[in-house]
Amino acid sequence: MPSLVTLDEITDAAARIASLAVRTPLLASPWPGLWLKPEGLQPIGAFKIRGAVTAMSRLDPDVRSRGVLAHSSGNHAQAVAYAARAFGVDAHIVIPDNAPARKIEATRALGATVELVPVEQRFSRPAELAAETGKAMIAPFDDRNVISGQGTIGLEIAADLPGDLAYVLVPVSGGGLISGIAAALAALRPEVKVIGVEPELAADAADSFRSGERRLWESADTARTIADGLRTPGVGELPWEHIRTQVHDIITVTEDEIIDATRRLVVDARLVAEPSGAVATAGWLHHRDRLPAGNAVAIVSGSNIDPAVLAMVLGA
Numbered sequence: 001m002p003s004l005v006t007l008d009e010i011t012d013a014a015a016r017i018a019s020l021a022v023r024t025p026l027l028a029s030p031w032p033g034l035w036l037k038p039e040g041l042q043p044i045g046a047f048k049i050r051g052a053v054t055a056m057s058r059l060d061p062d063v064r065s066r067g068v069l070a071h072s073s074g075n076h077a078q079a080v081a082y083a084a085r086a087f088g089v090d091a092h093i094v095i096p097d098n099a100p101a102r103k104i105e106a107t108r109a110l111g112a113t114v115e116l117v118p119v120e121q122r123f124s125r126p127a128e129l130a131a132e133t134g135k136a137m138i139a140p141f142d143d144r145n146v147i148s149g150q151g152t153i154g155l156e157i158a159a160d161l162p163g164d165l166a167y168v169l170v171p172v173s174g175g176g177l178i179s180g181i182a183a184a185l186a187a188l189r190p191e192v193k194v195i196g197v198e199p200e201l202a203a204d205a206a207d208s209f210r211s212g213e214r215r216l217w218e219s220a221d222t223a224r225t226i227a228d229g230l231r232t233p234g235v236g237e238l239p240w241e242h243i244r245t246q247v248h249d250i251i252t253v254t255e256d257e258i259i260d261a262t263r264r265l266v267v268d269a270r271l272v273a274e275p276s277g278a279v280a281t282a283g284w285l286h287h288r289d290r291l292p293a294g295n296a297v298a299i300v301s302g303s304n305i306d307p308a309v310l311a312m313v314l315g316a
Helices: 005-016 048-058 061-065 077-087 101-109 124-131 144-149 152-160 178-187 205-210 237-246 255-267 273-288 309-314
Strands: 034-036 068-071 091-096 115-116 165-171 193-199 250-255 297-300
Touching: 005 048, 005 077, 005 101, 005 115, 005 144, 005 152, 005 297, 034 152, 034 273, 048 077, 061 077, 068 124, 077 091, 091 101, 101 115, 124 250, 124 255, 144 152, 144 178, 144 237, 152 165, 152 178, 165 178, 165 273, 178 193, 193 205, 193 273, 205 250, 250 255, 250 273, 255 273, 255 309, 273 297
Parallel strands: 034 297, 068 091, 091 115, 165 193, 165 297, 193 250
Antiparallel strands: none
């Protein structure tokens, strides 16, 4: 069993990312009792920069100088490309061909080499490249450096909302974000519950949580959701250890609920979110009967929405 990420690792990550990542505020939402953590304010429009910069900074300089590899559906790709540019190294990033064009183009614009592959090769092709090149892999979620970087969000929540916070709602894909936040809050605010939110069409983490064992879904199934950043077929092994020991619950939301939350964030909260970034808010808006009583924080994890999707959402 892998050891869980520690508070010391997360605190160290906060120092490492301070010059490149934004310390996002907590915003009072239009809905009493809910605070929003807008990670779309990051330079690449999503929380992923925290983990990518942490992992990049912890590489041995000689290893890092040879360039890095990554695989992602879009936001981690941009984060690694941004971090690689900041550290002056090359990045080769494998992206599944069903990723939004906007995220692919943004990754290329940051200077990375992008290789598009069928979704079934999302994990196998990066493994081949690592074996061929010997370059370091900056994994999107199953990596303690990445998890500790994402955990800096938990540090900020604990510092900014020290009062009567009952729970934090977190989108779940590969599990790096919820793992880091859970690790930070378990150390600093153990009374605060951490609850994952996932699309019904990509509910592998909820399935795993209910069964008590890590389960994988077919990529063709998870690809059905509009929340393109949450299409990972399963949480990572280290994230699973955090989820099963430090997470209170995982709930699911429908596609209509995700679209509604995305629209309401724009119209009512004046906050642009991509569908993946809106799922935590969707959980609060539509399933408060399944949630604890008390004040909550919803992580709005990213704002990189395709213009066509945004137009559809606003017209819904």
